[in-house]
Amino acid sequence: MLVKGAALLFITLIASGCNQTTDESSFTEYDGNTLSIAVIGDSPANDFEQVSFQEEEPNVLTEEHAYDAFMVTEAYFEELSQSEWTSVFASMETPIFFAGIETQEFVFTEDSITYEESPFTTAEHISGFVSAPDDEEEFKTWGYSSTESEGEDGPPEWSYHAMFKDIEAFRDRQFEG
Numbered sequence: 001m002l003v004k005g006a007a008l009l010f011i012t013l014i015a016s017g018c019n020q021t022t023d024e025s026s027f028t029e030y031d032g033n034t035l036s037i038a039v040i041g042d043s044p045a046n047d048f049e050q051v052s053f054q055e056e057e058p059n060v061l062t063e064e065h066a067y068d069a070f071m072v073t074e075a076y077f078e079e080l081s082q083s084e085w086t087s088v089f090a091s092m093e094t095p096i097f098f099a100g101i102e103t104q105e106f107v108f109t110e111d112s113i114t115y116e117e118s119p120f121t122t123a124e125h126i127s128g129f130v131s132a133p134d135d136e137e138e139f140k141t142w143g144y145s146s147t148e149s150e151g152e153d154g155p156p157e158w159s160y161h162a163m164f165k166d167i168e169a170f171r172d173r174q175f176e177g
Helices: 002-017 058-062 074-080 083-090 157-171
Strands: 019-023 035-040 051-056 069-073 096-099 124-131 139-145
Touching (some): 058 074, 058 083, 069 074, 139 157
Parallel strands (some): 019 139, 035 051, 035 069, 069 096
Antiparallel strands (some): 096 124, 124 139
């Protein structure tokens, strides 16, 4: 048990060391290029002009695709945190985001813990990661947090706009920070 706890602490420190967190104070609407996002779960209630959402099943994560990013919603958090998915997430070359997540996203890359078991809470409305393309870090991560609570329609609108900007920057390989 001590080894498991030490491994989880190490993973948390690694993940937070390369995290880019955005808050509502830097909000501007996304006005970039058109994005195509596969949603595993329910698409956002909001409409975004330059963004198309396509609802998919989890197996799309293992298939060839033309999506700019994936977004997973609450209905699939526990299922996708099971050990059979960790190798898929650990090698993701397309950004994947978790909307409405209440725990840190490393549970999706760690065999020894699931979403429901995780004691590691987060204040982020949406968080995400991708295998780092530059090999300097294991993962590139993003998070969008505020003191604003989530409404009935999920994360606040500004957090989606921030996510879209990061997806476009990743797609164009223009990292900030």
